[in-house]
Amino acid sequence: MIQGQELLRMEGISKSFPGVKALDNVQLSVKAGTVHALMGENGAGKSTLMKCLFGIYHKDEGHIYLEGKEVNFSNSREALDNGVAMVHQELNQALKRNVMDNIWLGRYPLMKGLPLVSEKQMYQDTMRVFNELDIHVDPRTVMSRMPVSQRQMVEIGKAVSFNSKIIVLDEPTSSLTEEEVEHLFRIINMLRDRGCGIIYISHKMDEILRISDEVTIMRDGQYITTRQASELTKAEIIRLMVGREMTHQFPPKIQNPYTEDIMRVEGLTAQYSQLQDVSFSLKKGEILGVAGLDGSGRTELLENIFGAATRKSGTIVKDGKQIRNRTPRESIANGFALVTEERRATGIFGILNIQENTVVASLKKYLNGILLQSGKMSKATDSMIQAMAIKTPSQKTKIQSLSGGNQQKVIFGRWMLTEPDILLLDEPTRGIDVGAKYEIYQLIQNLAKQGKSVIMVSSEMPELLGVCSRILVMSGGRLAGEVDADNTTQEEIMTLAAKYV
């Protein structure tokens, strides 16, 4: 492979689904030895374009050339065999099998002259790839025992093991710590030096500007432009992506007119996680942020308050009364709501429609005797579609066909119908594009304006600073400190976050 030579060219790609033109004459050109960022809001057509490349969707029009030869892959395996690999955001792995079984799945090496799989060779080949990439994972570890970040590294190792020329990384850093991101970037740089072409899909502007050489921007299924990354700024990318100036990343914070505490948490300690002795109070109408590194107990804090995890000790007082919140059911009755971190796994019911997803937590309200009234349910759903500005063809659309941002809005709507006083939000904007993020921030501000209290966990510090009034910093399962969002710096938060590590 010669550096700078065109490896992959997609041109005139169009793809329609019933009622939507998902891709309209889109082009993409990836050169050897470059990182090519593919950007656009959710629904802009990035993943559809990639699915056309891998043959998961059949393109209606257009041509794909790999090193000058026209190709038409009919499935991902064929693409892999031709040196085109993809590391998906939602990892597709056989979790009960070990690392090397996953890497060599579909192409197990056999012992000479025997129909038996050579574990020894699998082990050696895996170690070779891992050593090359500086990945420290035992090839015999069962996948389900490893954190997502390591599983992602394994997936990258798998892509490399195919000697891929083109590697597509879809939101590769969404579950990585900063240190792991650095490692990933080292791997990417190494692959680039080898002459691979990397297609990098991400919403994180800073990463894009740091790692990529070229940036292609898509909007509403159309190709907008391809630029050198060095010529671009964050503001310029956002402008190209949303097609309008975006001067503010965050909506203005509202002044909280309330002063009284709605909840007081005292000495909260978890039974099965390291969460230990956390005490804080929450005001009515307040947006309280929770910062900390991965594994610092942020999610555990929310789960313990909500009764989704077992509490060992500690008290929760709401509106002056001590409450128990032993199960999510009890917590919901006490006016709590939890928007979980992993939207796909614990948020949406993928094959159910918007209406079913919206009303599921408040079904009691639509009862007439023992039967649910569909009229009431569709009215409630409509009101939430409007209030949350959910973009969907109809209530009967399956939620899995919506973009991440719209799915998240449906989940917000679901919880609004339970009329909670306290909303617990765990990474509410993870995997959501810039425009939709702004809408989610706006929603959160509106909730606060209505007098609802919000506790929001996020690993993106600018987001916490831009949305919250006060930020709790977790470290090693303990509360390391509390800062005023308007008078603090990212450095101060980071120092606190490292306090008990």
Next chain:
Amino acid sequence: MTTVKKSSVSTTRVLEWILDHAMILIIILLGIYTAIRTNGGFVKLANIINLLKLTAARLPMALGVAGCIVLAGTDLSGGRMVGLAGFIAAIIIGAMSGGAMSPVVAILAVMVTGIAIGFVNGFCMGKFKLHPFIVTLATQLMIYGLYLTVSNSKQIAVSSFANQPMFYVSGQPVPWYVLLAILITVVMWFVWNKTTFGKNMFAVGSNEEAARVSGVNVLFTIVCVFMLAGALYGYTGFIEACRIGNSSATLGLSYENDAISAVVIGGVSFVGGTGKISGVILGVLMMQLIMTAMTFLGISGGVAYIIKGAVILVACILDMRKYMTKK
């Protein structure tokens, strides 16, 4: 304070260990208890070999259905398949008047029949995405119907050469099908652990989509697992007909339930993608042990069923612990 904490940690450890090894512990304790209650009668060599024989007779079938369960599926057609295979074996052996080649021909015939039915099961599951419960619920009815139609519900005697001893242990005869069961088990261990097919089977059971995008022929894998199971049911039918000495409409009745129970007790989870050959052996042994122990203890049919059912439940609860993450 620290010492208290330490001891409580080690107590939970011991408890965890006991729970993790509960099944094997129960087997040992039950064996000891029954031995004491029967004044050693239960651990006499004759009985131990009898237990071994029963286990050997049922093990191949369990190994077959275990593969289907690893796929996160199941197979209800096994029992009726055993019945049909027993009939086919009886006819062939009868027609060849028990000649030296007749068992070989009979085994081949019943295995081919099993493979054919396994193909139908696997194809319907893999191609039309039907749940194997439904597919095999339907096919087991058809197999039974087929048997009734061709046999006219007649009993056929089979020469019981399956029981001919292969060798003697302290004067106790051990029939040759025990050796065959060991052979089949060894082969199955290699198939599960050392072949591409076996690894693909586990991958499909663990995450079908991951297997597909990695280029595994999912349909082929599913069909093969069911065909292999069918072959083993056929073999079991042959052995059972020869062992019992006749083929009748009740041959194989509820064998599939016993096999599935044994496999599940042995830790092959319905979650899919997990399971070990050693677990299947242990599960079958456990089932036979419980049944013989209850006979020895004089526990009546009704209570015996209750105990059997309870054992299955407890085994599954213990097994599920491994997949639950505590929060």
